[in-house]
Amino acid sequence: MVVMLNVSVSSLASWTVLRVSGEIDMATCPQLRQEIVGQISQGNLQLVIDLDAVDFIDSTGLGVLIGGLKRARSQGGDLRVSGVDERLERIFDLTGLRDVLAVVDPTDPDREVGVDQ
Amino acid sequence: MTQGIKLVIPAQPEYLSLVRSVVAAAAALDPGLGDARIEDLRIAVSEATTNAIEAHANLGSEERITIRCDLADDRIEVEVQDHATTGFDPADLEAPGPLDAPGRLDYEGGFGIPLMRVLADEMKIRSLDHGTAVQLVVYASPFNKD
Numbered sequence: 110m111v112v113m114l115n116v117s118v119s120s121l122a123s124w125t126v127l128r129v130s131g132e133i134d135m136a137t138c139p140q141l142r143q144e145i146v147g148q149i150s151q152g153n154l155q156l157v158i159d160l161d162a163v164d165f166i167d168s169t170g171l172g173v174l175i176g177g178l179k180r181a182r183s184q185g186g187d188l189r190v191s192g193v194d195e196r197l198e199r200i201f202d203l204t205g206l207r208d209v210l211a212v213v214d215p216t217d218p219d220r221e222v223g224v225d226q
Numbered sequence: 227m228t229q230g231i232k233l234v235i236p237a238q239p240e241y242l243s244l245v246r247s248v249v250a251a252a253a254a255l256d257p258g259l260g261d262a263r264i265e266d267l268r269i270a271v272s273e274a275t276t277n278a279i280e281a282h283a284n285l286g287s288e289e290r291i292t293i294r295c296d297l298a299d300d301r302i303e304v305e306v307q308d309h310a311t312t313g314f315d316p317a318d319l320e321a322p323g324p325l326d327a328p329g330r331l332d333y334e335g336g337f338g339i340p341l342m343r344v345l346a347d348e349m350k351i352r353s354l355d356h357g358t359a360v361q362l363v364v365y366a367s368p369f370n371k372d
Contacts (some may be wrong), residue, residue, distance in 0.1 A: 132246075135276045136239035163247065167272045168337035196265060203344050204337045 113137070116144045124218040125153040126191075130162035132169030143168070145177040145188070154186025157218045161192025171206055178210060191215035191222075230296040231317050235275075237282035237291050237308070245275050245293055252295045253302050258366025267364045271304050273338040274360040283357065285310045289357075301347075307359040314342040332369035 114137035115130045125148055133141060146154055158174060161167070178188040189211045193201065201207040214220040233248055235241040249271045253264045271293070278291045289309035296303045342349050348363035 132243055132270060134239065134242045135279065136242055165243075165268070165272070167269055167276065168341055169276055171337055196262075199339070200269065203341060 114140050116141065118144075118148070121157070121216075123164065123220060124155045124157050126157045126159055126215070126218070128159040128162065132159070132165040133163055133173070134165065135169045136167050136169050138173045142173045142176065145173070146180065149177075149180055149186065154162055154181055154184050155218075156188045157213060157215070158188065158190050159192045159215055160190055160197060161194075161215070163192075166197065166200065166206070171200070171204055174210060175206070181202065187211075189213045189218055191218065230294060233293040234290045235293070237279045237289065239276070239279055242275055242279070246272050248329070249293070249295055249304055252297060254366070256297055256302055256366055257301065258300070259364065260367075263364055267302065267304065267362065269313070269343040270300055270342045270349070270362045270364075273342050274304075274306040274362060277338055278310070278358070281308050281310035300308065302364050302366075304332065304362045305359055306362075307354070307357060308359040323371055 112132065113131060117128045119128070120128045127141075127144055127148070129141060131137060139156065145156065145158075156177065158177070174188070174190065181188040191213050192215060193212045198212075199205070201212075211221050214222045233245060240246070246268045246360075248274055250264050250268045253259050253267050262365060273290065275293065280292070281287075282289065287310050291309070292305075292307045294303075294305045294307070296305075342362065344359070346362040347365045348361070350361045352361070353357045
């Protein structure tokens with residue numbers, strides 16, 4: 110059984126955008142972690158994880174986002190998220206992640222926004 | 227009347243997606259459960275199954291994990307049972323401190339149990355002789371807490 114997460118990488122001003130599609134769980138999170146770690150080790154410290162095409166995320170996936178945030182910040186960078194719908198926002202709120210992870214405009218990651226309606 | 231299904235899976239992460247799909251499809255048979263509650267259940271079941279897979283991996287167990295899904299008139303009950311020989315004590319799994327607490331970012335786990343507690347209407351963890359059973363209950367309306 111092959112489980113795939115698709116991650117496409119693009120640049121936007123000083124930001125590196127990782128657009129993720131699929132389901133982020135224990136099966137796929139190593140792939141996302143590897144992508145994030147790879148970008149940071151290449152010196153791309155300003156990361157946006159776009160979750161617009163993510164159908165599912167659980168606590169394992171949230172752990173990867175926290176790990177990425179910590180790693181980016183420890184090197185003077187940052188990790189933000191975009192494409193957060195109401196469903197994902199609820200999970201962010203319930204876990205307190207909303208307080209530490211900035212949700213930004215996917216076309217302008219310097220701008221923090223509310224949630225997609 | 228109660229109707230139900232039973233799913234027995236290898237303790238491997240690749241099967242999580244299948245478990246979520248089957249439980250969500252079963253829950254959708256209950257007209258009293260809205261999409262938001264089915265989503266809650268989908269996440270809670272994924273968390274419980276992830277914990278079961280981890281428990282098996284930690285012990286190198288080749289046993290399978292059983293997911294039972296019972297549809298009653300007023301609720302859906304899902305039980306995830308692992309067969310890892312050492313049951314865990316739920317008291318060991320209290321939520322870590324607030325995310326903005328100093329050092330909290332050092333710890334990437336610990337969201338699973340608190341998430342299950344808030345997403346399901348009821349959650350019970352039982353230690354068995356050979357494993358652990360997590361029971362998750364979501365009520366159909368009018369007890370629907372949405």
